[in-house]
Amino acid sequence: MKIAVVGTGLVGHGWAIAFARAGHEVALFDAKPGQSEAALRRIDTILPELVSFGLIESDSDLRARIAAYGSLETAVDGSGYVQESGPERVSVKREIFAELDRIAAPETILATSSSGIPISTIAEPLGGRARCLVAHPANPPYLLPIVEIVPAPWTSEKAIAAADDLLSGVGQVTVRLKKEIDGFVLNRLQGALLHEAFRLVEDGIATAEDVDRTVCHGLGLRWSFMGPFETIDLNAPGGIADYVDRLGPMYLRFAQERGAARPWGPELVARIEADRRESLPASALADRAAWRDRRLMALSVHKKAPDAAAADVMKERKR
Numbered sequence: 129m130k131i132a133v134v135g136t137g138l139v140g141h142g143w144a145i146a147f148a149r150a151g152h153e154v155a156l157f158d159a160k161p162g163q164s165e166a167a168l169r170r171i172d173t174i175l176p177e178l179v180s181f182g183l184i185e186s187d188s189d190l191r192a193r194i195a196a197y198g199s200l201e202t203a204v205d206g207s208g209y210v211q212e213s214g215p216e217r218v219s220v221k222r223e224i225f226a227e228l229d230r231i232a233a234p235e236t237i238l239a240t241s242s243s244g245i246p247i248s249t250i251a252e253p254l255g256g257r258a259r260c261l262v263a264h265p266a267n268p269p270y271l272l273p274i275v276e277i278v279p280a281p282w283t284s285e286k287a288i289a290a291a292d293d294l295l296s297g298v299g300q301v302t303v304r305l306k307k308e309i310d311g312f313v314l315n316r317l318q319g320a321l322l323h324e325a326f327r328l329v330e331d332g333i334a335t336a337e338d339v340d341r342t343v344c345h346g347l348g349l350r351w352s353f354m355g356p357f358e359t360i361d362l363n364a365p366g367g368i369a370d371y372v373d374r375l376g377p378m379y380l381r382f383a384q385e386r387g388a389a390r391p392w393g394p395e396l397v398a399r400i401e402a403d404r405r406e407s408l409p410a411s412a413l414a415d416r417a418a419w420r421d422r423r424l425m426a427l428s429v430h431k432k433a434p435d436a437a438a439a440d441v442m443k444e445r446k447r
């Protein structure tokens with residue numbers, strides 16, 4: 129299928145790799161002249177790394193399926209699915225969707241990568257609103273498979289199922305939200321953790337680095353293969369009810385102590401920013417993001433055969 133990716137920044141170029149990896153033709157369009165070509169250059173640096181990790185076989189085959197287009201019309205023409213990945217601003221998304229609804233064939237699914245804006249806010253007045261939905265990825269989508277599918281009340285079951293089939297078919301892992309909520313599930317969970325993290329630093333309980341260390345060397349190690357419910361199910365001999373019996377009152381106390389949400393004030397942000405810049409200068413952010421992506425590539429390789437890896441270790445130990 130031909131797929132149009134509209135907006136080819138951080139997330140758009142990642143979507144292009146995910147779709148092309150699964151054999152789809154990808155048409156890139158960006159309103160900023162030269163941006164899609166820049167995205168292609170970025171893709172050219174990523175593909176050899178994916179080959180070296182064994183995550184794709186041929187970078188040239190994949191690359192041949194992605195092309196930059198000079199207009200939205202030509203990118204969308206013949207596309208069965210559009211992944212809008214423009215800026216996270218309601219006015220811009222409304223404009224792009226109005227245009228997409230006008231030019232795309234009636235059966236084309238129109239999805240947005242929006243991190244938190246519900247599709248009902250974007251597509252409400254459109255004649256083709258039944259084919260519009262949110263398909264929210266994590267960054268970068270070709271390494272983090274989760275996609276939240278969030279329909280509006282009027283999105284058709286047919287469009288939801290078609291988007292789910294397409295995204296599952298390219299190797300993403302879909303979660304269908306039962307109804308719209310600002311921020312969806314992923315950023316609601318991330319937001320809860322971030323609020324607690326900012327508070328721990330603001331109250332002088334721990335440094336930003338120690339909060340990061342706690343996740344990196346503790347919670348996060350489990351989270352790469354199990355979620356919070358499975359985690360607590362395994363952390364009490366009698367499972368989740370036993371865990372809640374033992375520790376529920378403690379967590380309730382934390383929630384009650386927390387009280388009203390605290391905004392992340394400029395002084396606190398400046399303090400955490402200064403701590404971070406001491407660990408990582410601003411000039412090294414892009415290199416560190418590339419390092420993160422290589423770590424994710426290694427983790428993807430590991431996650432593709434988790435049981436085999438565990439079995440190998442067990443075999444070693446028995447020797």
Ligand SMILES: NC(=O)c1ccc[n+]([C@@H]2O[C@H](COP(=O)([O-])OP(=O)(O)OC[C@H]3O[C@@H](n4cnc5c(N)ncnc54)[C@H](O)[C@@H]3O)[C@@H](O)[C@H]2O)c1
Nearest residue numbers: 135137138139158159160213214215216241242243265267
């Ligand atoms: N960055 C993330 O971690 C992340 C994760 C998940 C979802 N998202 C969502 O994905 C979307 C894109 O985010 P990003 O981080 O890639 O932003 P970005 O700023 O890197 O890219 C946005 C691109 O859209 C282009 N653009 C602007 N107006 C346009 C228009 N009218 N038509 C076509 N292109 C246009 C810009 O030139 C830019 O290249 C946002 O909705 C964001 O919330 C981001």
